[in-house]
Amino acid sequence: MEQRVSLITMGARDINVLAQFYEALGWKRVDSPDGVIAFDLIGQTLGLYPLAALAEEIGVPVDALGRGAMTLAYNVREKGDVAPLLGRAKAAGAQVLKPASDVFWGGHHGYFADPEGHIWEVAWNPFSPLGPDGAFQWNGAE
Missing domain, CATH: 3.10.180.10 (2,3-Dihydroxybiphenyl 1,2-Dioxygenase, domain 1)
Structure with missing residues (x-):
């Protein structure tokens, strides 16, 4: 696989x-x-x-589908992009679960839940910059 x-x-x-x-x-x-x-x-x-x-x-x-203990992440190019995106999500109907804040490992992130409760992390990770096409690169790997 x-x-x-x-x-x-x-x-x-x-x-x-x-x-x-x-x-x-x-x-x-x-x-x-x-x-x-x-x-x-x-x-x-x-x-x-x-x-x-x-x-x-x-x-x-339907009840068997439950709610998975999972988040989806959207990484941004700059630290300053996190808070505005959380604000845009809130304006669109999301509930902000955690406002933009620094993380112990050196990044910056926040969380929101979409109108049906799916949880998203919005993150800036200085160790995993996005590629030119916006693709996430774990630890900078291409």
């Missing part, structure tokens, strides 16, 4: 509200005929799918 994540699918109770939230952050959506709303990312895609349909497809009750 090659090391990659191709598609991140978020189950959504209200797919249109969630899509509008990500559009308010400036993302461009790509609709597909199968009921998925997709946002192309660098090397991956974020897909929004009706929660009930996702549970049915997997063959489990």
